[in-house]
Amino acid sequence: MSTPVTVVGLGLMGTALAEAFIIAGHPTTVWNRTASKASPLAAKGANAAATIEDAVAASPLIVTCLTTFEDTRSALAPVSVADWDARALVTLNSGNPADAREMAAWADDHGARFLAGAVKNVPAAVGLPDTLLYYSGDQSVFDDYEKTLTVLGGDTVFLGEDPDLAALYEMAVGGTLLPTLVGFYQGAATLQSRGLQVSSMVRFSAKWLDMISSLLPIFAKEIDTGDYSQPLSTVDTFIAGAAHDASLGAEADIDIAWHAPLNDLLRRAADAGHGGDSISVLTEVLKGAEFGADK
């Protein structure tokens, strides 16, 4: 028989997780503070638990998908150590490493085996073979339930036993999202200033992101070795590009004030004598007081 699973927190992502378990044939119990959110899943075969205690009691594997770790502890507060009885708690929410460690300590105090995870995709991608989720914490939970967790996405990875590693990678990887989007939105505003459709650039932007992806292994190697002396693209090249941005911002009447600190990182690298080095040397600027970091 498939492992019974409980899903706590039925927002868009939590609902997608529960649906994936139902489709895969797992007996699925669901709970949400606003109980009405469980109804569509109950119609699809889920068991809608009346209380959080019942929800936890129903399965050996509890997957939570609330907004924060604090929300998670709040939802689980009524569940006692005896209720947990070494059940597995798998969290799938955003949070920083410190929050993840706090959650791990809480799970330890409450007698739950704890695995912290992150879904690196949108709800519509849950359950697809290529969808990435990663986990860290109690390896026995991952080993016991890896097959079940793979229902949520075929690219399921265990990062290590430190419970905050998933949060660390979540933030390290996720940190490109807002800056990349703002870069795209600026481009969108630029096209609109000429009466052009933003949709006309989507194909080009996607290819450009592919190009950036293709460079990441090279940059990672530079950073891992600390050798920035064989540049694919130099700091000075980016400094030259900044002047174009200023000109275009003025012409298109777009606020490009958000470039200022990026340009400052470039300037600090150049001032420290790294203008001819690889752009990856900005990693050192972000880390280092030697570059006049204003932390």
Next chain:
Amino acid sequence: MSTPVTVVGLGLMGTALAEAFIIAGHPTTVWNRTASKASPLAAKGANAAATIEDAVAASPLIVTCLTTFEDTRSALAPVSVADWDARALVTLNSGNPADAREMAAWADDHGARFLAGAVKNVPAAVGLPDTLLYYSGDQSVFDDYEKTLTVLGGDTVFLGEDPDLAALYEMAVGGTLLPTLVGFYQGAATLQSRGLQVSSMVRFSAKWLDMISSLLPIFAKEIDTGDYSQPLSTVDTFIAGAAHDASLGAEADIDIAWHAPLNDLLRRAADAGHGGDSISVLTEVLKGAEFGADK
């Protein structure tokens, strides 16, 4: 017989362009201010012109790949109107739309038919079937030489007759590069703060950029229609994420000052009542004085 082509400017990209023409069997003439840069190409079969006038005289199609439009005009300065004789000039350099218009006026004055282009990839990608180049300007040049230009990359696009459209798209699309890289470098510094290899996150970061790409058509539609009311992800969600960044920055001892203006864009959107709208509404913040833009 294949169209004779001249390539002016033999940096890494110009050399890659010339090699692609040579490999495709085009009689290829090359010129560079520092003549020694032509030697490796001459060894591969290129005709190394002694002067820029000879270089232009050798072919009906002149492709330039210098750093700026100003550098391009400087290199071409000795070439007379009679020398140009309605030859086609195709520029492949960075620049802003105003610079491209100035270049178009110069070409008009000098009797060259002008097409401005951009290579949206690295030198190693020149000549591959999927490599994107786009062009704008004199359509007769594109029509006459499309097949020849496709030697440089299979995804060759004509954007329109305005000579600055290629520069406009170049900047609109290219604007994601630096912010995306700095996001990646911040993640790299985060992993290093824990003694982890940056290479361990490359695969995850590439998938994350794929995920971002998959959202661009949705965001473009929101921006084109101006309807931000069906959010995939809200401004408020990103504001919540900003607090995690601050916490992680402190823990990992990383300079995250570059987030401040991004967070300011979020705050201005929320202050104007768009906290529950799609994150794409930041496009309006970048454009609009109504959001307190400080342009």
